[in-house]
Amino acid sequence: MLDLYASAVAAVSAEKCLPAFLPAPPPKGRTLVIGAGKGAAAMAQVVEQHWPGALSGMVVTRYGHGADCRRIEVVEAAHPVPDEAGRDAAGRMMQLVQGLTEDDLVLCLISGGGSALLALPGEGITLEQKQAINKALLKSGAAIGEMNCVRKHLSAIKGGRLALACAPARVVTLLISDVPGDEPGVIASGPTLTDPTTCAEALAVLDKYAIIVPDSVRQHLQSGAGETPKPGDPRFARNTHHVIATAQHALEAAAATARAAGIPAYILSDGIEGEARDIGLMHAALARQVALRGQPFARPCVIISGGETTVTVRGTGRGGRNAEFLLSLAVALDGVADIHAIACDTDGIDGSEDNAGALLQPDSLARAGAFGLRAKKLLENNDGYGFFDALGDLVVSGPTRTNVNDFRAILVL
Incomplete structure (x- = not known):
């Protein structure tokens, strides 16, 4: 992996x-x-x-x-x-x-x-205001295109x-x-x-996620002063x-490595978006179908995907979208045998933490239970980092000095 x-x-x-x-x-x-x-x-x-x-x-x-x-x-x-x-x-x-x-x-x-x-910052906007808006967007679950629409116009x-x-x-x-x-x-x-996007679209993103902004920022957008x-x-x-x-280049290289090792590899998508925990559920359903029914792929195989998930932060744990994805995957798989997974950011940093991501093994939930860790509770607290750190299964690569976003691979033996 x-x-x-x-x-x-x-x-x-x-x-x-x-x-x-x-x-x-x-x-x-x-x-x-x-x-x-x-x-x-x-x-x-x-x-x-x-x-x-x-x-x-x-x-x-x-x-x-x-x-x-x-x-x-x-x-x-x-x-x-x-x-x-x-x-x-x-x-x-x-x-x-x-x-x-x-x-x-x-x-x-x-x-x-x-x-x-x-x-x-644009005219009349302070760095502190941009910092606050940026933090709010990061916690809101907004997609990268939505965040960048706002950033462009400020x-x-x-x-x-x-x-x-x-x-x-x-x-x-x-x-x-x-x-x-x-x-x-x-x-x-x-x-x-x-840029084809507009100030009106940037305002719509802020309103969609109920992000409160100063009057000066709203006026900057409403007046068209921030138009591109x-x-x-x-x-x-x-x-x-x-x-x-691109992410597709990265996925194709990983698939080639798997095939060279004798494991058939399938690229699911290079552009998966959505809540990390929801994407974890979807991948778990697919992995279960392969493991239990041999559909749509025969085992052994590697299922590979990329893109950029998001996390709506509701808890106080140490997260990272790849750790959150894997913890959701672990909860949904509930210890199904012979399924391993990795999820890492290709820049080497999962969100703002010091790890690239983590590894999931068939016995991860059992080992966590031995430490008294409750996976569902940690997921509710957005504490994927804490879960995998306790198991010694964080992937720490250091900065890679490139970035095509999330990399995920699920190995079904």
Whole structure:
């Protein structure tokens, strides 16, 4: 199971995926590298290793996700809730791209996490207000597309505004996707891409999840002051973008590893969304059907899936959506023999904890009972981390410096 996860992560590393997408250096002018995300530093390092000419620039990544770069500055900031370091870095980046010419090339390196890491509030909005809204969205169970819709319209850098600041230089954006569907403009809230969503849609998301915002924020959205550049905007005509790594790439690599070990592998989906505990129930039903009836797959087999689940936080435990998924899976399977599972975030961090995810074994519930742990009660308290930590079954990989979101594999022997 750990080999499957390692294969998935390796397949979407910057070292493997980025070099083939590097553009040619500009005939005249300079090359400036900018970027943000959990994979931004590793991406910048690969650019330095493969770029044939002069370059400079700055990228922002999460604390602990840096890399050794000599010509591109690496700044670290907070994720998933933005901090002053992210705000200051975003401001510096907007200054860095000023004064470029049409002969210049801007290479923008974007990966998941960039929304929180590039935290430049729109006019009249404070960082503290953005932090509070971000925290509320994270706890609400909102999907990533909904969260990023709000983030774009409260920002002075997201939703294409960074590309506008680069004009008239040509902008080439390379993206590692962490969103179901791999829509480029949703990844890190699309700082260099046009945005079809509106301020009205952002307000609708806030109202849907009953998130209370200051009057200044609501006025910012109602007035249209937070509107973003839309598809077809001529100022983006020279710009291009490429999604260089996706969850599907990771799942296919894991499936190949399983098949090489003699275990048939089936990819369920690369874009599963929804409450982590509900997705756990669905996967448990499928695993039971395989184990007990040999449908829709014969055993032994590995069932693989990806995407981004969410957790509506109601308890006070230490969570992480992958730990929550696995704990829900454990409760639903109730010790069915010969079923093993792994669920990890490909960035190496499950939510805001120090683990990538965890492992589930057929005897996990029995071992937990020996410690006096009640799995259902821990699930109600959003304490998946506590459950698997007590069993010694957390997966701790450290930052992987890439990010295509959740990876899940269920092995039925």
